Amino acid sequence: SQTIHQWPATLVQPVGSPLSLECTVEGTSNPNLYWYRQAAGRGLQLLFYSVGIGQISSEVPQNLSASRPQDRQFILSSKKLLLSDSGFYLCAWAADREQYFGPGTRLTVT
Amino acid sequence: DAKTTQPPSMDCAEGRAANLPCNHSTISGNEYVYWYRQIHSQGPQYIIHGLKNNETNEMASLIITEDRKSSTLILPHATLRDTAVYYCIVRPAPGSGAGSYQLTFGKGTKLSVIP
Numbered sequence: 297s298q299t300i301h302q303w304p305a306t307l308v309q310p311v312g313s314p315l316s317l318e319c320t321v322e323g324t325s326n327p328n329l330y331w332y333r334q335a336a337g338r339g340l341q342l343l344f345y346s347v348g349i350g351q352i353s354s355e356v357p358q359n360l361s362a363s364r365p366q367d368r369q370f371i372l373s374s375k376k377l378l379l380s381d382s383g384f385y386l387c388a389w390a391a392d393r394e395q396y397f398g399p400g401t402r403l404t405v406t
Numbered sequence: 407d408a409k410t411t412q413p414p415s416m417d418c419a420e421g422r423a424a425n426l427p428c429n430h431s432t433i434s435g436n437e438y439v440y441w442y443r444q445i446h447s448q449g450p451q452y453i454i455h456g457l458k459n460n461e462t463n464e465m466a467s468l469i470i471t472e473d474r475k476s477s478t479l480i481l482p483h484a485t486l487r488d489t490a491v492y493y494c495i496v497r498p499a500p501g502s503g504a505g506s507y508q509l510t511f512g513k514g515t516k517l518s519v520i521p
Contacts (some may be wrong), residue, residue, distance in 0.1 A: 330508075
């Protein structure tokens with residue numbers, strides 16, 4: 297069966313520091329991968345999606361970037377975090393008609 | 407922007423059916439209706455989806471009106487573990503383009519199941 301991993305589960309970072317969140321998927325090949333962010337009290341916002349290695353589409357202009365160095369690995373990065381980057385970051389993968397979400401990373405920028 | 411409208415919150419007594427409405431009056435012919443739920447501090451969980459016909463699975467039933475402008479998610483016997491935010495989402499048919507798997511989440515309905 298397919299499994300999606302995200303780490304770390306929680307993270308507290310100062311403003312201006314870099315960020316790297318990792319997501320890996322097991323049990324499937326060539327999945328579509330997604331990064332979402334959920335700010336406190338708000339719905340999920342799609343940030344990036346990828347249909348293959350090295351292929352990244354950005355939905356929202358921001359100081360975040362994404363990379364897909366391997367088929368089942370999706371990385372969310374930032375060179376300098378802002379306070380507004382705080383939130384719950386979710387990685388997801390898609391197969392057929394459903395999208396499956398990882399456990400999420402709760403990021404607090406202080 | 408989400409293409410759906412849902413009430414912000416609902417209460418349901420434990421053991422009773424929970425009926426969650428969703429309006430999607432601008433839905434187009436090839437768009438599906440999907441339902442997800444998110445339990446506090448967890449990732450969203452897929453529940454059910456449909457195009458025209460009513461659907462049922464082990465978790466819920468989905469009733470879509472004939473004009474497809476609205477739908478209702480039914481949890482037949484709500485339990486305390488069903489307390490969550492429920493999202494109704496309209497999306498293109500999978501495989502219709504690179505972005506066809508995108509899910510646009512609104513604010514959903516916060517369902518509280520009361521003992």
